[in-house]
Every structure is written in C-alpha cells, then in structure tokens.
Amino acid sequence: MKIGVFALQGDVREHVRALSSCGADASPVRRPEELEAVDALVIPGGESTTMSKLAVEFGLLEPIRKRIAGGMPAYGSCAGMIMLAEHVLDGRPDQQSFGGIDMTVRRNAFGRQVDSFEGPVTLSAFDDPFHAVFIRAPWVESVGEGVEVLGRAAGRIVAVRQGTLLATAFHPELTGDLRVHRDFVEMVRAGLNVTEG
C-alpha cells in the first residue's frame, strides 16, 4: 500500500514521517506519474493559494481532482483541508481546490489575534483529547449531508470525514500524536483489503 504526499508545497516531510511511523509506504508526489503510483494521498499544511497555483503549473490539479472524484482516499491538514473543500471562502479569486468533501471552509478564519494557538480538541473517534496545533487555520463554515463532523474547537467545526476523505484544520503531523494518521492508514488499508503481517 502506497500513500503519496502532495509535495509541491507545505510540511511534506512531517507527513511522510508520520505515515511511515504508521507502517505506510509514504512518498512525495510532484508529478502525475507519481500520483498514478499511489493508493491514497495526503495534502499537507502550508499555503493553499500557492498549492493551487503550483498544482496547475505542474499539471496535477485535474489528475488529483479526477482521482479524488474516482474514490481515492485522501487526508488534508489545514491548507490540505482547504484543498479538499468543494467551496472556499476568503480565497484568492483564482484559487482552485481539488474538492471532494461537500463543505465550505473559510481561510484564516480564526483571525489575526489568534493566528496560531494550540489546545485539546475532542475528536469523536478517540477516547482522549487530541492536542491540536492551529496555524492560520481555516474552519468549516458548513457541511453537506454526507459529511460527518468529527470535532470542534471554539464552537467551530475543525475535523470532518466524508467517505474515505478526511480533513483537519489542525496539524497532527507536527505533534507526534499519530492517531489521526493511524486511522487514515487503517482506512486506506481496509479499503484495499490488505492485511498486515
């Protein structure tokens, strides 16, 4: 099972490390051929406007859109959450996303005075709170019917799942808590019917 990390911009290395720690074969994706070789994709934190621009330049926007629409599992953290949203508020006029999750996200939503903050977030999948790091994070303004809300911070939706698409407004790749990555890897593995061992 191969999991790619969208690697044109963002905290790619941290996601590769987290995925590898969960037993996945993780590799950066910069070219369409590399995308074809993976079973699932992680979209890192970084800057969604830059990701959008580079995805167009490197010919990855349409191929990733198609793979996601075709059922490829994907996980996005922060800017990656924005890239997985069908609708983006406060984006650049020409900003594109890969889409897939029926939600509207607002970029840099938590405001300037709380540009970055961290704290415990209760996620429905886990017994213990998750120490979540938010950096100029988006929040989810609204979700469609098929979207499951997994967690909130300050009353705002910050973690969602729709089928095998997962997104968090925070950065689990920065804290060493592997639970989100482990769940994603398990989900991909279950979808592929691959057994470990």
Ligand code: GLN
């Ligand atoms: N504010 C960034 C964006 O709009 C996301 C920040 C992040 O990924 N830490 O893409």
